[in-house]
Amino acid sequence: MNEEIVRRLKEAVGEQHVLTGEKETAPFLIDWTKRFKGKAVVVRPGSTEEVSRVLKIANETKTPVVPQAGATTLTGGSIPDASGRAILLSVSRLNKVEDIDTANDTVTVGAGVILENLHKAVEEKGRFFPLSFAAKGSAEIGGALATNAGGTAVLRYGNMRDLCLGLEVVLPDGRVITALNGLRKDNTGYDLKQLFIGSEGTLGVITRAVLKLYPLPKGRQTALVGVASPEAAVELLRRTRNEAGPYLTGFELMQAKCLIRVHEQLPDIGLPGPVDDCPWWVLVEVSCSADNGPNLESILGDAFEAGEVANAYLAQSLKDSVAFWSIRESIPDADARVGNNLHNDVSLKIALIPEFLSVTVKRLREAYPWLDPSLYGHLGDGNIHFNIGSIPYNLAFENEEGIRKITYEEVVKRNGSISAEHGIGQLKREHFLQLKNPIELELMQRISRAIDPNGIMNPGKLLPDRE
Ligand SMILES: Cc1cc2nc3c(=O)[nH]c(=O)nc-3n(C[C@H](O)[C@H](O)[C@H](O)COP(=O)(O)OP(=O)(O)OC[C@H]3O[C@@H](n4cnc5c(N)ncnc54)[C@H](O)[C@@H]3O)c2cc1C
Structure with a gap:
């Protein structure tokens, strides 16, 4: 990259936060799957103002910018190409949990806060942030928003689109939209935050967000349930939903061989008993904020009588429940090991x-x-x-x-x-471009051109190359 641009970036964020050497940039330039590798100058701004300075420089010099948070995306979305022309903008230093408002049930949070750290911070105040998935120890809020992450409790609480009440975003020209009022009702025109959620870094850099909180569930019942087929699992889902209503929080389907592989590859993760008697397993969780919620054991008892369930292990304690989830969440890691x-x-x-x-x-x-x-x-x-x-x-x-x-x-x-x-990222871009409705695709391109006329934001991801 041009030395003058590097000099200006150092001036914008401080010399120590601009990384140019091969060794120091390497950890930022490879993704979780180890499939995508790139080359870039890595810039680590420490405030919204610094992000704005970086984007102004990039926009003026038409330098591509690749936003990165925890780099756990499985699509290569946060990895630059190999040209070395791009700025990799890491938001990881924007890592403050700023305001936990227990009356409004919201938290204001920096884009670089690790999901698991957010869980811990709000739990200390008796609150619960429901987004959770296997990469929670590394994925950050900015990345979760930019990919509209889902995870294991969408059934009950929704995905990031549903969980976000406001955003602060730095536009490609460096201007900042601060929409952090945390309102649950605001009908003043288009809901622009929804454009940035799921935009995969192609429209701007998310720097802060206001997210919804919930009371910590008081009761949590978890079971690993063996079924004969995916059809039987769908029947069990129907039954559990009817009986538990909104208290049904998680319903995960897994092949038995996935569970067995977890135990083989990660022997510290134990199985509750034999699982090779059923080809498929369901991890089901019912949770509620009062003690008198639905009873999972009796729902499963009825399902057993009806022939929908072949075997089941019911968690007897919170420890068991955590252990069951750990099996489910370790499947990607176990697969990666083979x-x-x-x-x-x-x-x-x-x-x-x-x-x-x-x-x-x-x-x-x-x-x-x-x-x-x-x-x-x-x-x-x-x-x-x-x-x-x-x-x-x-x-x-x-x-x-x-x-x-x-x-x-x-x-x-x-x-x-x-x-x-x-x-979509890099991985599915070609298929996405072939399969997406052409009118929707055209609108997406127009939106991208309107917000980012110089085409600096995350080129090569999601949308077609600009002419
Ligand atoms: C083991 C494993 C399990 C997973 N399970 C799930 C799951 O159950 N559900 C799920 O939804 N995902 C899952 N994922 C995928 C991934 O963890 C999520 O997509 C996560 O939300 C990405 O967050 P990140 O901080 O790692 O983002 P990154 O990988 O850093 O970035 C993801 C995308 O967002 C953009 N971006 C990052 N930060 C910003 C920002 N501040 N502003 C604008 N754009 C930005 C990047 O350019 C990139 O396009 C899993 C991944 C792994 C490795």
Whole structure:
């Protein structure tokens, strides 16, 4: 990168927060899957004002900017290309939990706050922030907003779009929108924050947010439930939803082999008992803010009588419940240890999922007999991580195009989405551009041009290249 730009960036944020050497920039330039690698100058502003200065410099010099928070996205969205032209703007120093308002039930938080740290901070005040997923120890609020993250409690509390009441955003020209009033009702025109949520860093840099809080659940009942098929899991979901109503918080479907692999690869994570007697398992959680909520044991008892459930382990303590979630959350790590797989993050109407799974796996197996799918996900949200591995693992990657083609054909046939929560990034850009409704795509491009006329924000991700 031009030395004059580097000099100006150092002036804007302080010399020690501009990293240029190969060794010091390396940790920022590779993603969680180790698939995407890039080259860039890394800039670490410590305030909104400093972010604004950096974007002004970038805009004036037409230098690409790649926003990065925790770098856990599975789509390569926060990794620059290999040209070395870009500024990687890390928001990790914007890491203050600023204001926990227990009357308004909101928290004002910096974009660089790690999700798990936010959980701890609000719990100390008796409050609960429901967004949670396996990467919570590294993912940061700015990244979670920019990808509209979902996770394991969307069923009850919604995704980041539902959990956010306000944003502070630095626009590509350095101007700052501060909309942090924390109101639950505000009908003064377009809801602009929703444009930035899920925009994957293509419209501006999110620096702060106001998020919704909830009372800490008093009762929490968790069970690992063995079922014969995804069809049986859908029946169990229907029953649990009818009986537990809004108290149903989590409903995760997993192949038995995913649980077994977790224990094999991460022996410290124990299973509650044998799981090879059922091909599929459901992690179900019911939680409520009073002690007299629905009774999961009796719901499961009725399901057993009705033949929907074949086996079940009920958590006897909070410790058990945490252990059950730890099994679910360790599946991506366990898969990565056996060589990783092609991540797919699809959503469909819930009733269509069992048929989608059997038809698509059958088609894939006919074409690629060696494949080794790792199927799990947020069944209660209609979202399945349809991850395709292989033995040996490189075969799946060598046949990526064909595997994705079959998978997405089956998704599109059923009017589903190729990205339920991970976003598009670099990984799915070509497929997204082919499959998205052309009118919607055109509107997205127009919005991007209106807000970012110089096309500096996260080029090569989500949208087509500018001419
Ligand atoms: C093991 C594992 C499990 C996961 N499970 C889930 C899950 O259940 N649900 C789910 O939704 N996701 C899941 N993810 C994906 C990922 O963790 C989420 O997408 C997360 O929200 C990304 O946050 P991050 O801070 O790591 O963002 P990054 O990876 O740093 O960035 C993600 C995107 O947001 C942009 N961005 C980052 N910060 C900003 C900002 N301040 N302003 C503007 N744009 C910005 C980046 O340019 C990039 O496009 C999982 C990932 C892993 C590794």
